[in-house]
Amino acid sequence: MSDKRNTVWSFFSSVKLTVSLLIVIAFTSILGTVIPQQEAVDTFVDRLSPGMVSVLRKLQLFDIYHSAWFMMLLFLLAINLIVCSADRWPVSWKRFRGISAPDKEEVLEDLPPGQLIHSEGAFHEEASRVEGVLKKLYGRVRRKDTESEILFIGEKGNASYLGVYLIHLSILVILAGMIIGFLFGYDAHMEIPEGESTDTVMLKRGGEFKKLNFTIQCDRFSVEYYEDGTPKMYRSELSFIKNGSNLQESAVLVNHPATFEGIRFYQASYGTVSSGAALILVGKGHNQKRIIKVAEGTEFDLPGKDGKAKILRMEENFMRMGPAVKIQITSSTQNVQFWVFQNIEEIEEANPGLRKHIPIFNPGLIAPYVFSLVAFQPKHYTGLQVNYDPGVPIVISGSCFLVAGFIVVFFYAHRQVWIGITSEVGKTRISVSGKTNKDSAGLTREISRLIKEIEKTGARSE
Amino acid sequence: MINTTILSWVTYVYFTAFVLYFMRMVRGTDIWGRMASITAVVGLIAHSAGLIMRWSESYTMGIGHAPLTNFYESLIFFAWTIVLLSLIFEWRIKHKGLGVFVLPLAFLAMAFASLSPNINSRIQPLIPALQSNWLTSHVMTCFMGYAAFAIAFGLACMHFAKNFTRSVTDSQSTFLRFLPSHEGIDELIYHSVALGFVFLSLGIITGSVWAHYAWGSYWSWDPKETWSLITWLIYAAMLHSRLVRGWRGTRMAFMAIIGFAAVLFTYLGVNYLPGLHSYLQS
Numbered sequence: 001m002s003d004k005r006n007t008v009w010s011f012f013s014s015v016k017l018t019v020s021l022l023i024v025i026a027f028t029s030i031l032g033t034v035i036p037q038q039e040a041v042d043t044f045v046d047r048l049s050p051g052m053v054s055v056l057r058k059l060q061l062f063d064i065y066h067s068a069w070f071m072m073l074l075f076l077l078a079i080n081l082i083v084c085s086a087d088r089w090p091v092s093w094k095r096f097r098g099i100s101a102p103d104k105e106e107v108l109e110d111l112p113p114g115q116l117i118h119s120e121g122a123f124h125e126e127a128s129r130v131e132g133v134l135k136k137l138y139g140r141v142r143r144k145d146t147e148s149e150i151l152f153i154g155e156k157g158n159a160s161y162l163g164v165y166l167i168h169l170s171i172l173v174i175l176a177g178m179i180i181g182f183l184f185g186y187d188a189h190m191e192i193p194e195g196e197s198t199d200t201v202m203l204k205r206g207g208e209f210k211k212l213n214f215t216i217q218c219d220r221f222s223v224e225y226y227e228d229g230t231p232k233m234y235r236s237e238l239s240f241i242k243n244g245s246n247l248q249e250s251a252v253l254v255n256h257p258a259t260f261e262g263i264r265f266y267q268a269s270y271g272t273v274s275s276g277a278a279l280i281l282v283g284k285g286h287n288q289k290r291i292i293k294v295a296e297g298t299e300f301d302l303p304g305k306d307g308k309a310k311i312l313r314m315e316e317n318f319m320r321m322g323p324a325v326k327i328q329i330t331s332s333t334q335n336v337q338f339w340v341f342q343n344i345e346e347i348e349e350a351n352p353g354l355r356k357h358i359p360i361f362n363p364g365l366i367a368p369y370v371f372s373l374v375a376f377q378p379k380h381y382t383g384l385q386v387n388y389d390p391g392v393p394i395v396i397s398g399s400c401f402l403v404a405g406f407i408v409v410f411f412y413a414h415r416q417v418w419i420g421i422t423s424e425v426g427k428t429r430i431s432v433s434g435k436t437n438k439d440s441a442g443l444t445r446e447i448s449r450l451i452k453e454i455e456k457t458g459a460r461s462e
Numbered sequence: 463m464i465n466t467t468i469l470s471w472v473t474y475v476y477f478t479a480f481v482l483y484f485m486r487m488v489r490g491t492d493i494w495g496r497m498a499s500i501t502a503v504v505g506l507i508a509h510s511a512g513l514i515m516r517w518s519e520s521y522t523m524g525i526g527h528a529p530l531t532n533f534y535e536s537l538i539f540f541a542w543t544i545v546l547l548s549l550i551f552e553w554r555i556k557h558k559g560l561g562v563f564v565l566p567l568a569f570l571a572m573a574f575a576s577l578s579p580n581i582n583s584r585i586q587p588l589i590p591a592l593q594s595n596w597l598t599s600h601v602m603t604c605f606m607g608y609a610a611f612a613i614a615f616g617l618a619c620m621h622f623a624k625n626f627t628r629s630v631t632d633s634q635s636t637f638l639r640f641l642p643s644h645e646g647i648d649e650l651i652y653h654s655v656a657l658g659f660v661f662l663s664l665g666i667i668t669g670s671v672w673a674h675y676a677w678g679s680y681w682s683w684d685p686k687e688t689w690s691l692i693t694w695l696i697y698a699a700m701l702h703s704r705l706v707r708g709w710r711g712t713r714m715a716f717m718a719i720i721g722f723a724a725v726l727f728t729y730l731g732v733n734y735l736p737g738l739h740s741y742l743q744s
Contacts, residue, residue: 015702015703015706015707016707018699018702019699019702019703019707022695022696022698022699022702023695023696023699025695026691026692026695026696026699029688029689029691029692029695030688030692032683032688033685033688033689033732033735034735037683065683065688178681187678187679226525226587228587230586230587230589231589231590232587232589232590233590233593234590253590254590254591254593254676255590255591255593255594255675255676256675257675257678264678266676266677266678267590268678385677385678386678387678387679389679389680392674392680395670395680399667399670402663402667403663403664403667406659406660406663410656410657410660
């Protein structure tokens with residue numbers, strides 16, 4: 001190994017680098033939440049000088065999370081993770097494989113009396129009894145016989161040395177999944193008016209159009225509201241058509257996407273196509289009533305032909321009070337505008353006197369004419385988000401590794417217990433102690449349990 | 463609504479518990495500590511009852527959902543997780559020094575929820591974006607994480623309070639005797655941060671699964687997502703500094719405070735940035 005490679009290796013195997021990278025990535029991520037990104041940029045740019053804009057653009061600050069230098073940081077972190085893990089792996093593997101008992105037995109020196117058992121039993125009998133107890137509680141037990149002493153070492157939780165590698169691996173897997181999604185997947189958007197179909201989506205990245213090899217038809221779109229006017233449900237009924245045959249029908253709701261040929265469709269937005277229609281009842285006094293079918297922009301004569309009415313706007317849920325139509329009346333004597341609500345009785349009940357106080361809500365404004373909205377049938381379009389991401393299963397498996405890794409790292413500890421058996425005059429002394437890589441409180445509990453177990457199976461403690 | 467009345471009274475119970483914990487520190491007798499714990503437990507029981515009543519009330523209104531869906535409910539739940547975790551820690555470590563530093567956070571969250579005129583305490587129906595089975599698991603894991611970080615923050619304050627008291631008084635002051643040792647505090651900060659880190663990771667994972675179903679992308683760099691990642695990175699740096707580089711004491715306490723500032727920004731500050739997580743603004 002040359003010196004050069006050594007320097008590179010030690011640079012990438014340092015935890016200082018890891019911590020610095022984590023902090024730099026955190027800091028640059030903050031920038032991305034403060035500076036408007038991607039679509040939000042346009043309105044922000046108007047407030048800056050052109051020179052400033054071009055500098056920010058060059059630094060890729062308007063799309064930080066996809067910028068070359070952010071990728072570079074993630075790439076450095078990945079290399080750092082791999083090198084660090086490779087660098088420490090041999091030691092951890094050795095620890096995982098088993099008892100690395102040093103010849104010195106400091107562990108058993110200067111023990112408090114509570115960790116010593118004095119037994120009447122014979123030396124070798126006691127040894128085999130302790131071995132039995134230990135083998136029941138620990139997966140791995142090693143025995144070392146010397147002239148004056150028999151030493152047992154039992155251990156468990158060795159896997160806790162490997163948990164950290166599982167976590168590092170999971171981060172790499174998640175990053176790999178994200179890269180695969182970035183390279184081979186796409187995000188797109190499409191809008192389909194009710195009753196129509198399309199096979200083209202607009203890509204988010206680049207804004208180009210992409211033709212799918214099947215057609216999506218929007219059979220119906222509906223919105224439901226709660227009593228207080230907040231939206232309850234957006235629902236698109238879609239048909240997926242390929243080569244002229246209808247292969248799948250799915251309802252797409254928020255939180256319930258549909259999948260066809262690996263491509264997912266999400267309810268993202270909706271809108272009213274301008275060609276919606278409404279039925280308006282127009283009357284003069286109590287007779288001369290007639291119903292007119294109107295759309296936005298429709299003009300019609302008032303009964304008696306002494307003026308004109310024009311439909312200015314049609315709203316499906318105007319000010320959270322349901323369907324409404326805005327009408328303009330032009331006649332030789334006046335020019336007024338007002339809203340006509342479909343649910344005027346409920347609105348009156350909830351806001352008594354509303355019509356009187358706010359003339360623009362009063363369809364009886366130009367007596368003797370009266371207007372009411374009989375039916376409103378807007379034609380909607382549904383806005384779907386279209387997403388194809390082959391990286392998702394990889395990211396999911398990475399997340400599972402991550403959780404498993406946390407369980408191993410934080411909830412398992414390596415524990416090694418040492419039991420020394422020595423002969424004293426007429427007695428046998430059993431000393432119990434242990435070592436752990438973390439969680440010393442747990443080890444203390446475990447040692448007292450082990451002592452109880454040894455005492456229970458025979459020998460007397462003094 | 464009776465549940466909001468109960469919950470606003472719980473605020474005062476927590477304040478009383480805080481005062482009692484404080485009396486324990488000042489007077490140096492353990493009877494205060496016992497009274498403080500009992501008061502905190504009573505508050506937590508009433509708090510839980512309030513949450514359950516709110517939950518069942520939403521079902522009688524016909525819009526049944528877990529009380530985790532707007533800013534008011536999130537503050538109330540945040541306070542609940544803080545008190546729950548703080549009592550669990552107190553019971554596990556058999557030490558009553560934590561309450562003084564942690565209960566004010568719970569009390570402030572409750573007071574803010576109950577008293578601020580801009581916070582709507584009504585039970586509202588779920589908008590379509592929140593109608594998901596992932597709502598409960600996502601919010602619960604996130605707030606358990608936040609609460610564990612809040613405990614670490616309280617412990618860090620304890621660390622600095624201890625340093626400060628030692629510098630101005632002699633080492634025999636009762637105030638000092640009634641706090642754990644520096645090593646003990648350090649160990650506890652590590653444990654609470656590790657716990658919070660696991661829960662935050664679970665919160666991010668459940669959140670991205672949900673986003674995968676709701677927004678069409680498991681990660682969209684929405685400010686809240688980004689800030690949760692920033693928080694995660696800060697605590698990851700902190701854990702690595704301790705586990706590999708052996709940082710202890712004041713450095714860890716300092717990191718715990720920085721980390722909690724990021725948590726608070728993730729929770730509250732992000733609402734002032736535009737993004738997809740706008741449910742809290744109402």
